[in-house]
Amino acid sequence: MARSLRIAVVGHTNTGKTSLLRTLTRDTGFGEVSSRPSTTRHVEGARLLADGEVLVELYDTPGLEDPIALLERVEAIEADAGEDKRLDGFTRIERFLQTPVAGRRFEQEAKVLRQMLASDAAFYVVDARDPVLAKHRDELAILANCAIPLLPVLNFVLDPAADESSWREALARLGLHAVVRFDTVAPERGGERRLYEKLATLVDEHRPALERLVASREREAQARHAAGLRVLAELLVDVAAARATVAADPESIRAAVAELHEKVRRREQVGVDALLTLYRFRRDDVDAAALPLLDGRWENDLFNPETFRAMGIGLGTGAAAGAAAGVGIDLMLGGLTLGTAALLGAIAGGGWQAMRQFGDRVVERLRGQRELSVDDGILRLLAVRQMRLLRALEARGHAAIAPIRLVDPAEKQWREGPIPEPLLRARAHSDWSALFEPRADGPGREETVTALAERLANAPEG
Amino acid sequence: MILHSPDSLRLSSFELRWLAEALRRREERSGPLEDREAVAAACTAGGGLEARVLRRAQVLGEREGLAAGVTSWVGRARLATLLLGALALASGFGAAVAVLGDGTRAVNVVWALGGLLGIHLLSLLLWLAGLGLGGRDGGGLLGRAWLGLSSRLSGARETVDVTQALVGLLGPPRLLRWWLGAVTHGVWLAALAGAVVGLIVTLATRRYGFVWETTILPADAFVRAVRLVGGLPAQFGFAMPDAEAVRASGDAVQSGEAARIAWSSWLLGCVVAYGVVPRLFLASVCFGLWRSGRSRLRIDVALPGYAVLVPRLMPASERIGVTDADPGRMPGPHVEGRRSGGTGRAMLVALELAGQADWPPPLPPGASDAGVVDSREDRKQAVAALRADPPARLLVACDARQSPDRGSLELIAELSRHANDSRVLLVGAGQMDAGDRRQHWRDGLRGIGMASERVDDNPARALAWLGATEREDG
Numbered sequence: 001m002a003r004s005l006r007i008a009v010v011g012h013t014n015t016g017k018t019s020l021l022r023t024l025t026r027d028t029g030f031g032e033v034s035s036r037p038s039t040t041r042h043v044e045g046a047r048l049l050a051d052g053e054v055l056v057e058l059y060d061t062p063g064l065e066d067p068i069a070l071l072e073r074v075e076a077i078e079a080d081a082g083e084d085k086r087l088d089g090f091t092r093i094e095r096f097l098q099t100p101v102a103g104r105r106f107e108q109e110a111k112v113l114r115q116m117l118a119s120d121a122a123f124y125v126v127d128a129r130d131p132v133l134a135k136h137r138d139e140l141a142i143l144a145n146c147a148i149p150l151l152p153v154l155n156f157v158l159d160p161a162a163d164e165s166s167w168r169e170a171l172a173r174l175g176l177h178a179v180v181r182f183d184t185v186a187p188e189r190g191g192e193r194r195l196y197e198k199l200a201t202l203v204d205e206h207r208p209a210l211e212r213l214v215a216s217r218e219r220e221a222q223a224r225h226a227a228g229l230r231v232l233a234e235l236l237v238d239v240a241a242a243r244a245t246v247a248a249d250p251e252s253i254r255a256a257v258a259e260l261h262e263k264v265r266r267r268e269q270v271g272v273d274a275l276l277t278l279y280r281f282r283r284d285d286v287d288a289a290a291l292p293l294l295d296g297r298w299e300n301d302l303f304n305p306e307t308f309r310a311m312g313i314g315l316g317t318g319a320a321a322g323a324a325a326g327v328g329i330d331l332m333l334g335g336l337t338l339g340t341a342a343l344l345g346a347i348a349g350g351g352w353q354a355m356r357q358f359g360d361r362v363v364e365r366l367r368g369q370r371e372l373s374v375d376d377g378i379l380r381l382l383a384v385r386q387m388r389l390l391r392a393l394e395a396r397g398h399a400a401i402a403p404i405r406l407v408d409p410a411e412k413q414w415r416e417g418p419i420p421e422p423l424l425r426a427r428a429h430s431d432w433s434a435l436f437e438p439r440a441d442g443p444g445r446e447e448t449v450t451a452l453a454e455r456l457a458n459a460p461e462g
Numbered sequence: 463m464i465l466h467s468p469d470s471l472r473l474s475s476f477e478l479r480w481l482a483e484a485l486r487r488r489e490e491r492s493g494p495l496e497d498r499e500a501v502a503a504a505c506t507a508g509g510g511l512e513a514r515v516l517r518r519a520q521v522l523g524e525r526e527g528l529a530a531g532v533t534s535w536v537g538r539a540r541l542a543t544l545l546l547g548a549l550a551l552a553s554g555f556g557a558a559v560a561v562l563g564d565g566t567r568a569v570n571v572v573w574a575l576g577g578l579l580g581i582h583l584l585s586l587l588l589w590l591a592g593l594g595l596g597g598r599d600g601g602g603l604l605g606r607a608w609l610g611l612s613s614r615l616s617g618a619r620e621t622v623d624v625t626q627a628l629v630g631l632l633g634p635p636r637l638l639r640w641w642l643g644a645v646t647h648g649v650w651l652a653a654l655a656g657a658v659v660g661l662i663v664t665l666a667t668r669r670y671g672f673v674w675e676t677t678i679l680p681a682d683a684f685v686r687a688v689r690l691v692g693g694l695p696a697q698f699g700f701a702m703p704d705a706e707a708v709r710a711s712g713d714a715v716q717s718g719e720a721a722r723i724a725w726s727s728w729l730l731g732c733v734v735a736y737g738v739v740p741r742l743f744l745a746s747v748c749f750g751l752w753r754s755g756r757s758r759l760r761i762d763v764a765l766p767g768y769a770v771l772v773p774r775l776m777p778a779s780e781r782i783g784v785t786d787a788d789p790g791r792m793p794g795p796h797v798e799g800r801r802s803g804g805t806g807r808a809m810l811v812a813l814e815l816a817g818q819a820d821w822p823p824p825l826p827p828g829a830s831d832a833g834v835v836d837s838r839e840d841r842k843q844a845v846a847a848l849r850a851d852p853p854a855r856l857l858v859a860c861d862a863r864q865s866p867d868r869g870s871l872e873l874i875a876e877l878s879r880h881a882n883d884s885r886v887l888l889v890g891a892g893q894m895d896a897g898d899r900r901q902h903w904r905d906g907l908r909g910i911g912m913a914s915e916r917v918d919d920n921p922a923r924a925l926a927w928l929g930a931t932e933r934e935d936g
Contacts, residue, residue: 014865025779033897037865037906041789045782052776059785065868068838108868111786130864134837161863220709220772234766266725278770440652446633 004047005206006057007199008115008148011125012139013037014065015067016155019184021046021060024192031060033054038063041108043115052218055209059115060423062108067139069110073101074142089145091116095115108332109142121203125184129160132170140174149202150176153195157181189395192217223396224256227278232386233422233452234434235271238443239264240426241433242380246371256372263435264374271386279393318368373427376419387456410456422452473520473529479761484627488528494770495522501774514775525752531624538690539612543645547607547652554656555663562664568671568715569724575691578657578733584648584738589646593639597713603716604649605642635759640752647745654737661733671715672725674708681712687730695731698739702728795883797875797911807918808928809846809853810875811835813860813870815889821859823921824903828930839874848880856881862888862899862919866906875910885916887924 009017014037020029025046032039041062048056064070077092077099079085085094093113096102101112116122124143130136143150152171157164164181171179180198182191193214200207244265246256387410425448426432432445473481489495498589499520504514523529551853559925561577562569585604610627632638664670674684687707692702703724711721761768809830815821815834822831835844848856860866878884888903900919905916 012865013867026773026777027779027781029782033900037867037902041783041788046779046780047779048779051510054780057782059782063867066872067867069840069872072838107789114786127865131814131861133814134840135814135867135869138838215935217778220778223764223772224769226764227766230764231766274766274770278766280773309861327519446630450634 004054004057005121005203005209006059007118008059008061008112008122009164010061010112010122010125010126012130012136013061013065014039015063015125015127015130016184017063017125018060020153020155020182021058021122022249023184024048024058038065038108043111044119048213050213055213056206058120061112061115064109064112064139064142066106066109067135067142070106071100071138071142074145075104081364090147093142097443113142113146113234115333116143116148119148119312120206121149121199123199124150126152126154126167128154128157128164128167131163132166137170137174140171140176144174144261151199151202152176152179153184154179154181155184158183158186159180213443221394224278225390226453228275228462229395229456230449230454231274231278232383232390232456233449236265236379236383236423236447236452237426237432238267239374239382240423241429241431242374242435243430243433244436246372247353253372260372260374260435262376266383267435268386275386275389279392317365372422379419379423380414384411387411387414420452420455421450422448422455426452464899472549473532475516476675476756476759477532477536478516478520479759480624480627480631481523481529482516482761483631483883484528484532484623485519485523485526485787486765487622487627487630488526490767492527497522498745500525501771504775505777509752511772511776512760515761515763515768515771518771518775524648527625531621534915535621535624539608542608543648544609546611546645546649550649550653551656552555555660556655556656557653558657559664560660562670564670565668571672571674571688571729572713574729575732578661578729579737579906580738582654582741585650589643593643593758599739604646605644608649609642609752631759635755635757637752637755640748640755644745644903646751647741647748649740651741651745654733654741654742658730658733658738661726661730665730668838670726671721672722672729673711673715676712681709684708684712691732692728695728695735697790698731698735700731701725702731751922768813797878806858807851807853808860809848809857809881810857810925810928812889813858813873814864815859817859818861821889823925826925829928835873845880848877852880852882854882855928855930856884857887857924858884859887860903862890862903865899866903871906871910874907878912884912885918885924885927886912888917888919 009020011017014035014319018031018040022028022033025048027046030046031044040060043058043059046058048058074092074096075270077087077095079087094117097110097113097117102113122143125139127360140150152167154162154164154167156162163200168179171177178201180195180199181188182195196210196214200210242260244256244260246252319421426445429444429448430436432448485495486904500518503521504517507514507517509517514809523532557578558763561574578599579669612625629638632641676684685705688703688708689705692700696702701724703721707718707721711725722803763769763772808826809832810822810825810829811832812821812834814836816836821834825831832844832847833840835841855879858877860870860874874886886899886903904914908914918927
């Protein structure tokens with residue numbers, strides 16, 4: 001293809017044109033956005049890239065502010081004296097742009113029209129909360145004269161004040177039947193794909209480029225998801241593998257418990273920060289409230305029994321008799337356990353390492369020392385909590401967030417099902433935990449993290 | 463793909479990936495590095511995501527000393543290989559000399575063969591077993607020792623990162639075992655080659671007699687064993703003592719030249735066929751697998767450490783910039799000062815007021831309703847009506863939930879020019895979401911010269927003002 005697809009983003013003033021550009025370009029600093037009308041008074045462009053290749057150019061334009069007077073002006077343009085013909089709409093627009101008034105009173109509108117003429121297609125952004133007025137009809141009549149395909153984009157459709165059907169009807173009357181709903185600030189899941197697919201029906205020769213763009217965007221999202229799961233898997237392996245040796249007297253146990261608590265807490269925060277970075281989340285983002293965090297941190301402490309109850313893990317889950325027993329120990333030792341769970345895990349994890357670890361333990365027992373490790377309940381809680389955060393981050397920017405289902409199958413699996421095998425394996429390798437330096441980065445750890453991330457990705461359905 | 467800039471350290475593409483991995487680990491441990499320059503370089507170089515990650519790693523690695531860490535690691539690994547190889551060669555030579563002795567005593571062929579090949583065969587079996595079990599330590603002990611030696615020859619902090627990165631990079635694709643395997647077998651090959659040389663040198667310069675000894679085994683067992691063991695070397699052209707000679711060697715040292723040569727050839731053949739050849743074969747297989755695996759090796763860009771770089775290395779968009787600039791000046795409409803000459807009537811006109819069920823409101827006596835103005839024709843009619851009969855007071859009602867635009871303000875200005883006094887009523891201002899826009903209306907109206915006391919969002923008050931005409935004039 002010789003040239004990338006050029007799209008003008010047009011619309012009445014203050015309908016969210018710049019927001020649409022920000023969302024499609026993933027560039028939150030593009031242009032200037034405010035609730036104030038006529039914020040954008042210039043034409044500013046951005047190229048959409050997929051794998052480093054320019055596929056689409058988008059141009060943000062000023063809002064059309066006085067379409068009624070503009071249409072009157074355009075319609076008043078007559079053929080020159082020598083010409084013996086009726087002027088078509090396109091010629092009128094061209095001639096209008098040469099008139100002096102296009103540089104003065106209608107400067108803003110002229111910019112829009114010039115950009116329309118230089119583009120292959122246009123998005124006509126509609127604030128669906130506005131009633132359909134004569135000025136909008138006149139606006140569409142002018143834009144139709146520019147002779148490029150126009151795709152109306154209904155913004156703010158999820159607002160209770162939105163009147164989508166009136167808009168659709170009015171647009172259909174003007175011959176605009178391809179219409180797409182796209183909330184520019186919080187698009188629905190798959191909204192971007194629908195937007196480009198609709199656009200492809202209007203500019204068929206650019207369909208391959210648009211398909212590549214969609215594929216690239218979806219691939220990016222999947223890659224980010226996979227990386228998120230890996231962050232989560234690393235956290236779980238670090239915590240599951242953590243083990244501290246303590247003398248058997250209550251004083252040392254208390255001190256060691258406090259230390260391990262702090263280490264696990266800090267490690268969880270590292271995971272949270274990594275997820276926030278991965279999803280390019282900033283504290284001042286508009287949707288900060290949509291995350292289950294307070295100022296970038298979980299509100300409830302990990303080792304607070306109340307947190308367990310809130311997340312549905314604990315004595316109340318009934319069916320999880322085994323887990324309940326584990327939590328019993330938790331409540332006594334604040335989420336940590338002396339030996340048993342880790343030992344069982346070590347044996348289940350198997351292999352030479354486990355035997356060696358077992359030997360180490362016997363020696364420690366003989367020396368009057370005990371081992372402290374993080375209980376299964378905490379692992380479950382961490383998994384559930386971080387998965388929720390991941391989901392919230394992915395749903396972010398996507399409207400119609402379904403309320404978090406308390407019986408999410410993946411969560412249920414983590415709450416009540418057996419601890420996955422890779423974590424049991426991690427139990428047997430205290431040297432895999434980053435909680436205690438130095439961490440040994442054998443291939444075994446990598447494999448375990450990968451296996452766990454896969455397990456998290458393929459959580460059983462239903 | 464050009465990954466080198468002329469002034470940078472020469473790193474092979476494998477070493478670059480290794481460097482990227484080392485950098486990822488360091489950033490994971492101690493936080494992201496300042497990389498604006500490196501990202502810019504990567505974006506300029508272009509290419510796929512991996513190429514950009516590698517380019518960034520190269521720039522940062524050179525700055526942080528990790529690239530030097532990798533090259534010096536490679537240098538040390540070469541040195542370690544040389545040292546181990548030389549040591550192995552010397553030990554093999556020494557072992558051969560020691561096994562044969564100084565020629566004062568006859569050589570016991572069983573012990574000689576066992577001494578030369580025993581440990582080698584045992585370690586080979588262990589390596590094969592490790593490979594068969596798919597063990598993670600499939601590299602062999604010598605390879606591990608070499609890895610340890612290569613990383614411990616320097617105590618620098620970079621070395622730890624670099625070694626861990628190597629293990630991490632080669633672990634998941636199971637490449638480490640082929641690499642370490644190649645080293646293990648290569649070192650053994652050197653040792654066995656040393657032994658062969660040792661054997662040839664000593665056999666050439668000293669006279670040895672060969673015997674075998676047994677207390678409980680029959681002589682025939684030896685004859686069969688020698689034949690069996692010598693079968694494979696015979697394929698390579700090594701001689702084998704015949705049954706007579708074997709039997710005779712069991713009784714006494716054979717002084718015949720033929721028997722001596724046959725035994726020497728058999729011994730040498732065994733070391734070559736069971737030592738040198740398998741090790742050579744395995745070393746080349748491991749090396750081949752390592753080379754082909756290395757050329758297929760790619761960094762896993764799905765790892766979180768790389769995934770966070772994607773938005774910056776592979777931006778979803780780039781800005782073109784302003785193509786049609788803001789003129790800076792916006793000639794706007796303006797409300798002119800109060801004028802007189804109106805007939806004294808009061809008039810209400812609504813602007814683009816759609817879907818208002820309770821419109822028009824009950825009007826004060828004497829006031830008339832000019833309807834709702836929306837289209838061009840409506841506008842013209844309204845202006846014409848006002849021009850024909852200018853009112854004393856004009857109240858323009860606007861929908862506060864919509865955005866004010868220049869067209870509406872222009873119309874308000876024009877209408878107000880035909881009235882003695884005019885005010886604006888913002889309808890629906892009390893409803894939700896109107897907060898911002900009500901303020902925008904007020905700002906816009908102030909912009910056209912309508913002071914804020916002339917803008918009202920209380921219908922009762924505005925209508926009362928409209929109704930006050932009579933009294934004021936009267």
